Amino acid sequence: MIVFEQVVKHYPGGYTALAGVSFEIRHGELVVLSGHSGAGKSTLMKLIPVIERPTTGTVRINGQDVSHLPRRATPYLRRNLGLVLQESRLLYDRSVFDNVMLPLVITGHPPRDAARRVAAALERVGLDGRGKERPAGLSGGEQQRVAIARAIVNRPSILIADEPTAHLDPDYARDIADLFRSFNEAGVTVLVSTHDAGLFAASRPRRLVLAKGMLVGDGAAVGAAA
Numbered sequence: 063m064i065v066f067e068q069v070v071k072h073y074p075g076g077y078t079a080l081a082g083v084s085f086e087i088r089h090g091e092l093v094v095l096s097g098h099s100g101a102g103k104s105t106l107m108k109l110i111p112v113i114e115r116p117t118t119g120t121v122r123i124n125g126q127d128v129s130h131l132p133r134r135a136t137p138y139l140r141r142n143l144g145l146v147l148q149e150s151r152l153l154y155d156r157s158v159f160d161n162v163m164l165p166l167v168i169t170g171h172p173p174r175d176a177a178r179r180v181a182a183a184l185e186r187v188g189l190d191g192r193g194k195e196r197p198a199g200l201s202g203g204e205q206q207r208v209a210i211a212r213a214i215v216n217r218p219s220i221l222i223a224d225e226p227t228a229h230l231d232p233d234y235a236r237d238i239a240d241l242f243r244s245f246n247e248a249g250v251t252v253l254v255s256t257h258d259a260g261l262f263a264a265s266r267p268r269r270l271v272l273a274k275g276m277l278v279g280d281g282a283a284v285g286a287a288a
């Protein structure tokens with residue numbers, strides 16, 4: 063469960079990225095966050111794993127107020143979150159397998175079970191047998207799948223993805239959207255931001271719409287309108 067209560071985020075220099083945002087996402091929901099460039103989507107997403115903190119207001123994840131979470135406690139929080147953020151780039155000097163393994167290495171997972179989980183995550187995103195390859199040799203859509211496999215390898219209950227279909231050809235983008243739907247159908251709470259909400263319309267998601275740091279829409283998607 064993700065709860066935002068009157069969340070305000072000012073950046074240094076005075077820019078207001080979020081101007082008092084409140085909503086509640088229940089377990090098992092599929093939520094698409096849309097809004098123009100600069101509306102505050104990335105900021106909202108970064109508040110959940112505490113990459114950024116609210117200036118005022120409260121963010122609660124699975125009942126825990128994370129607004130003032132000590133830095134040393136953030137790895138425990140992030141263990142239950144799958145993150146595909148703008149800044150979560152792949153390591154290009156490592157194999158696909160090593161990239162997906164990374165979160166398990168960080169959490170000190172037993173190596174043999176970790177290898178099994180990586181193989182399962184790669185299979186889940188349609189990249190089984192590709193673990194030895196380098197990310198640079200993969201298409202943009204396949205690289206995004208590696209990032210998604212890395213996000214789900216810890217079997218998170220919440221998956222957060224910031225513009226995962228940006229820069230992808232329409233066919234690849236649709237495949238990625240379908241992948242998020244299948245995670246959601248398997249019980250994962252999914253929050254995904256996009257400029258193209260129509261891409262996810264078939265999944266009948268709940269749509270949150272941000273404009274200038276304010277929540278201006280909250281409801282079921284209608285047709286393929288963006």
Ligand SMILES: Nc1ncnc2c1ncn2[C@@H]1O[C@H](COP(=O)(O)OP(=O)(O)OP(=O)(O)O)[C@@H](O)[C@H]1O
Nearest residue numbers: 073074077079097098099100101102103104105106
């Ligand atoms: N670290 C930062 N320091 C200062 N200002 C920032 C910072 N991060 C974001 N902003 C500003 O906050 C506003 C909201 O940015 P944010 O990235 O959340 O929007 P967005 O809706 O995700 O946009 P986009 O779709 O272009 O990624 C923007 O005007 C941006 O310039």
